[in-house]
Amino acid sequence: MADLKENTSGQIIILSGFAICLSLIALAILVNQAMITGYYSSNAALEFPKHEIRDITSQTRESSVSIAELALRLNQSNNQSIEDNYRSLFNQYEQQMKTIYTIHGDEVHISLSEMNLTATAMNYSAESTVWVNISYNDGMTYYVSRPEIIEMGT
Amino acid sequence: MDERGQIAIDFLLGISVVLIAIGFTLQFVPGIFISGYGGEEKLGYAAYRTSCILAEDPGWWSDNTSNASGTEWEKHPDKVQRIGLAEDNDVNSRLTETPNTLSKEKLIQFMLIDEDEIVMKLGLFDSVEGTQMNYRYNISFLIDGHPMVIDNYTAVRGDNLPDDSNIAKITRIVLLETGNVSVFDARSLTTDSSFSEHANINFKGPATENLTIQITNFNVSGSGAAFINATLNGSILSASSDYTLLKRPLYGDFRADSGQLLKDDCLRISFNKSLFTSNQEYQIRLNFNNVTFTKQGPLFSTYGDNAKRLYETALLTVEVW
Amino acid sequence: MDDKAQLHTLEGVAAAILITMTLVIITQSATVITPQHEMMLDVQLEQMAYDALTLLDTAPSSVTSTNLTECVAGWDMNESNIQNNGLPSLDKQLFLLLPGYLYNVDLTYVQNEALVTKNVIVNGDPTEDSVIASRTVMLTNLSVDAAHGAWIIASDEIKVVEVRLTLWQI
Numbered sequence: 001m002a003d004l005k006e007n008t009s010g011q012i013i014i015l016s017g018f019a020i021c022l023s024l025i026a027l028a029i030l031v032n033q034a035m036i037t038g039y040y041s042s043n044a045a046l047e048f049p050k051h052e053i054r055d056i057t058s059q060t061r062e063s064s065v066s067i068a069e070l071a072l073r074l075n076q077s078n079n080q081s082i083e084d085n086y087r088s089l090f091n092q093y094e095q096q097m098k099t100i101y102t103i104h105g106d107e108v109h110i111s112l113s114e115m116n117l118t119a120t121a122m123n124y125s126a127e128s129t130v131w132v133n134i135s136y137n138d139g140m141t142y143y144v145s146r147p148e149i150i151e152m153g154t
Numbered sequence: 155m156d157e158r159g160q161i162a163i164d165f166l167l168g169i170s171v172v173l174i175a176i177g178f179t180l181q182f183v184p185g186i187f188i189s190g191y192g193g194e195e196k197l198g199y200a201a202y203r204t205s206c207i208l209a210e211d212p213g214w215w216s217d218n219t220s221n222a223s224g225t226e227w228e229k230h231p232d233k234v235q236r237i238g239l240a241e242d243n244d245v246n247s248r249l250t251e252t253p254n255t256l257s258k259e260k261l262i263q264f265m266l267i268d269e270d271e272i273v274m275k276l277g278l279f280d281s282v283e284g285t286q287m288n289y290r291y292n293i294s295f296l297i298d299g300h301p302m303v304i305d306n307y308t309a310v311r312g313d314n315l316p317d318d319s320n321i322a323k324i325t326r327i328v329l330l331e332t333g334n335v336s337v338f339d340a341r342s343l344t345t346d347s348s349f350s351e352h353a354n355i356n357f358k359g360p361a362t363e364n365l366t367i368q369i370t371n372f373n374v375s376g377s378g379a380a381f382i383n384a385t386l387n388g389s390i391l392s393a394s395s396d397y398t399l400l401k402r403p404l405y406g407d408f409r410a411d412s413g414q415l416l417k418d419d420c421l422r423i424s425f426n427k428s429l430f431t432s433n434q435e436y437q438i439r440l441n442f443n444n445v446t447f448t449k450q451g452p453l454f455s456t457y458g459d460n461a462k463r464l465y466e467t468a469l470l471t472v473e474v475w
Numbered sequence: 476m477d478d479k480a481q482l483h484t485l486e487g488v489a490a491a492i493l494i495t496m497t498l499v500i501i502t503q504s505a506t507v508i509t510p511q512h513e514m515m516l517d518v519q520l521e522q523m524a525y526d527a528l529t530l531l532d533t534a535p536s537s538v539t540s541t542n543l544t545e546c547v548a549g550w551d552m553n554e555s556n557i558q559n560n561g562l563p564s565l566d567k568q569l570f571l572l573l574p575g576y577l578y579n580v581d582l583t584y585v586q587n588e589a590l591v592t593k594n595v596i597v598n599g600d601p602t603e604d605s606v607i608a609s610r611t612v613m614l615t616n617l618s619v620d621a622a623h624g625a626w627i628i629a630s631d632e633i634k635v636v637e638v639r640l641t642l643w644q645i
Contacts, residue, residue, distance in 0.1 A: 014486045020172075058533075059610075066613065078631070092633050093633055096634070096635035100585065172491050175494060179495050179498050254533070323519075325523065337536070402540065405563065462535065467571075
């Protein structure tokens with residue numbers, strides 16, 4: 001046993017054990033770091049404004065159609081043309097959307113680029129269409145739909 | 155004696171004990187490196203991605219020889235490029251305006267499509283050193299916690315869930331097309347003579363899907379108003395085998411409820427399609443108590459006049475492991 | 476006696492135990508798994524919130540008795556608190572779509588060129604893990620009249636309202 005104590009050359013093994021442990025800990029820290037970057041990058045994927053863009057386009061399509069109905073109705077009661085009524089209502093929509101999205105720090109521009117509105121009595125003709133430009137910018141993502149073609153005819 | 159050569163063999167044996175121990179640990183401590191690192195993150199992505207494609211995309215098909223393409227891949231299931239279930243009314247635009255609203259035809263094709271095709275098109279696999287390793291998955295459409303049955307297909311694809319492994323799960327709320335419905339306002343439903351307590355609805359057979367009639371705005375004429383029964387061409391139908399009755403209170407959800415009928419309740423009656431197999435005119439009569447209908451026939455309300463697609467709220471769950 | 480030939484077994488075993496213990500401690504430490512898990516929960520929660528709003532906004536009338544626009548149009552303009560629910564129609568439908576979750580709903584709109592935010596459904600204070608989803612609706616004179624709401628909108632005006640849903644799990 002005494003000889004066993006004196007024989008010290010085996011220590012190199014336990015030393016290498018220590019070395020391996022240290023490298024494992026280093027490795028684990030690296031793995032964790034990779035995970036955290038993975039977490040942040042997937043968080044970035046989460047922050048891709050998919051829902052906002054979809055909300056803006058679908059709301060604009062929906063609103064354009066109901067604004068057209070309202071413009072037609074107003075045309076019956078006031079003496080402005082359908083186009084003028086439409087422009088005035090769309091302008092309100094544009095301003096309010098812009099203000100609401102500004103508080104999220106997003107820049108939203110919706111503008112009417114062209115329209116072809118022909119109506120008989122209370123219905124729009126099948127080829128009635130408006131062309132709307134939409135752009136969205138939240139600082140990271142820039143989305144533009146130019147033009148968004150919205151058909152009024154039913 | 156020359157002792158120098160022995161050191162090598164001692165060292166070799168000692169280090170092999172250590173190496174064997176490391177190998178043993180790597181092998182038997184579960185979840186070390188492999189599933190803890192690459193696996194879980196990728197699984198989560200796979201589940202999220204799959205749920206998004208299925209719920210929000212209408213899919214895409216294309217044919218290289220004729221250069222035809224569109225989102226109506228359910229009509230060309232062998233040429234599908236992307237599997238998406240969202241309904242789309244413009245097959246040429248690549249997007250749908252109705253995400254989360256799923257088409258029945260697409261869903262049925264999704265149930266029928268080849269297993270390899272699903273794995274490839276939805277990307278439910280991982281490449282490990284050049285070899286393809288398929289994930290295992292379970293995609294289910296649930297109503298009240300149970301898989302839906304649509305035209306005899308149970309809306310579940312994939313394997314049964316394991317008890318003991320890391321599962322990435324994403325649940326989506328979707329609207330599922332389950333058939334068709336004809337929605338009536340009770341005030342415009344026809345009856346034989348004004349103020350009688352029954353309504354007549356005509357239907358031209360044969361039926362390919364179950365008939366669902368939905369009625370709102372009842373003219374309740376006294377307390378204890380209720381639906382009594384339904385007859386088809388004069389013969390009384392049985393409440394469980396021939397039709398099912400659901401009632402929705404204002405702002406509520408459809409439930410099996412035969413209690414008192416209120417003005418704002420919505421009644422949904424689904425008739426089994428096997429009742430309407432021949433090519434003839436059928437007349438369904440709905441009998442009520444203390445509910446009157448004023449519009450007098452003939453020229454009765456017909457089912458086909460305002461038949462629309464019937465949607466039900468369901469949960470789409472995608473689980474990947 | 477020749478003791479040089481002895482295997483360095485004890486050292487080998489000691490090193491093996493050391494390595495095994497390190498590995499076990501590293502893998503058991505929760506930090507490796509947690510962020511991933513939480514991220515998935517966040518994604519799930521946010522997705523559910525948007526799904527619920529999308530569904531309520533786009534569902535055909537055969538599915539919901541009142542869609543999101545109609546619910547908002549019918550608001551009585553009274554700010555609500557935890558006892559008093561401002562939009563029972565929306566609350567009941569959200570409750571059905573999101574069982575097991577808690578939520579608050581705010582409405583944001585432009586009034587006299589200033590932004591106004593009002594609580595309409597309050598179920599408590601959201602926890603740290605809550606997510607926010609929003610969807611815009613557009614009201615007109617006609618839709619407010621049809622839903623018997625208290626919004627004051629002239630016949631040649633429209634009002635864009637943002638419905639903000641804060642969702643969390645108990």
